[in-house]
Amino acid sequence: MSDALLEQIAAGDSRAFGQWVAGCEQSLRASLRKFASSVDTEAVLQEALLRVWQVAPRFQLDGRPDALLRFAQVAARNVALSEMRRLGSKPPAEELPEVAVAFASPDPLLRAAVVECKDKLPGKPRLALEQRLESAGGDDDHVLAERVNMKLNTFLQNFTRARKLLAECLKQRGVDLDAELSP
Amino acid sequence: MTPEEELLVEQVVTAHRQRRGDGSIASSPAWHDLDEAGRLVAFDETARQRRLEAALDSDGFSSTVRALLGRIQLAE
Incomplete structure (x- = not known):
């Protein structure tokens, strides 16, 4: 259950927060898919999670499981809506249902295959x-490309190739990433 | 998808995002250059990529998690 880490997170333990985010990132991201054509969901997700971190010291449990995760889902939705208003983006299709968020554990078999x-x-x-x-999101691609003596486009093309080859290799080992990613 | 669109998608897939003047996290410039279909492709590719990154990381942290922790440490 994701709330087990709440006490440490509230005390300012950023590593515990990292563990908590690692468990809920996939599910929270999936909950933002309906906004994917209207806002940059990576920026929205990071902004929402930073707000969760800032609120955590004052966060009150409500007696139901995964309270912080449910709060994060609302925060992510609100950041997405706020960003849509800022950009003047069109709203997502009404008929798309809300995705239920859940906490996930690491998969050692997937790790071995990857x-x-x-x-x-x-x-x-x-x-x-x-x-x-x-780099883990710390550097711009221009910096990364320069570091390995590649032009930006060459760097990006090589990254595309790496992702495609990884996906093919995983498929041959029976790992279907799309099924793995189902919320 | 054209080669140009593929390059844009690739730039959106990274977890690297700049800060705006007000401190909030800015959208990727490449995201704005994608059409609706391209944005959905970028979303799905990002989700796959984060799963792979987490699987490869000794702590199970994706680049999104690492980027967040970097921002938190900078603010402390």
């Missing part, structure tokens, strides 16, 4: 993938 497939990537695609992994 590690094995990553090790089989050819040089440049692997280099591009590793740059993004090591």
